[in-house]
Amino acid sequence: MDHAEEAALHHTVADGVATVTISHPAKRNAMTAAMWRALPELLPGLAADPAVRVLVLTGAGATFCAGADISSLTGDEDPQALAVAAEEALAAFPKPTVAAIRGFCVGGGSQLAAACDLRFAEEGARFGVTPARLGIVYPASSTRRLASVVGPAWAKYLLYSAELIGARTALRAGFLHELLPAGELEERVAGFTRILTSRSALTQAAAKEFADGRTDRDAHWSGQAAASGDTAEGVAAFLERRDPVFSWRPAPSGT
Structure with missing residues (x-):
């Protein structure tokens, strides 16, 4: 099998979780032009799938993503435009997103991880934003x-220097939410996504919009809450000491 055949995005859906895996083993999961284009094409279907409550982005094997595979570009392709389109599509995904990171998360890899809502990593991971090298x-x-993720001071540090930082520094900078011992990332992400799928999708969808800066949707989400009955169900479940069964799901159009 040649390198082009090995380079792909794979996805599975199970137990409410869509897992998208970056796979390009010959080049530490560097994203080819075809892979950058594939991500915005893949995400709308997963967003519309009622079986999907959470999306996890990860890398095959021992690394997350080492950036862009420049050798895969044709002469008329703009690698930045491809990466930004993929990043924006991931950031716009309307359900919770989690980056599960091992090994290198550099360049375009860090770009994709930053576009996720949450970032969990394993000890030994390395991070860098490297355009100043080129x-x-x-x-x-x-x-x-x-x-917005790490604050202006750390963003300047990373962009000015193009230096790689370790996982503990990335945690201290605020890029990571959790840092796990080696071998424990998969179990923790699985456990955390189970928590997310048990919570109110209504709360999560509204919180994502508000946290990302939407200021014109208060009435929309108040109306959704009133019509869904989820608040009444949540209160009743709390008083009855049982797990709530929330019924709200986004409309097919995502509105």
Whole structure:
């Protein structure tokens, strides 16, 4: 099998969780042009699938994603445009997203991880935002997103230096939410996604919009809450000391 055949995004859906796996073993899961294009094509179907409550993005084997595979680009393709389109599609995914990170999470890999809502990593992971090594201007949208995750000071540190940082530094900087001992990442992510799928999808959808800066949807979400009955179910379950059974799901259009 040649390298082009090995390079792909794979996905599975089980127990409410869609897992998208970046696989390009010959190049530490570097994203080819075809893989960048495939992600925005894949995500709408997963967003519309009522069986999907959470999306996990991870890498095959011992690494997350080592960036972009520049050798896969044709002469007329803009690697930044491809990466930004994939990043924006991931950031716009309307359900909770979790990056599960082992090994290298560098360049475009860090771009994709930053576009996820939550980031869990295993000891030994390495992170870097590396355009300054190549004299590339990092896209404005990606810079703003990085700064929203780690703050302007750490964003400048990463962008100015292009240095790789370890997982403990990434945790301290706020890029990571949790850092797990070696061998425990998969179990923790599985357990945490079970928690997410048991919670109110209504709460999560509204919180995602509000946290991401939407300021015009208060009435919409108040109406959704009133019509769904989920608040009454949540209160009743609390008083009856049972697990709630929430019924709200997004409309097929995502509105």
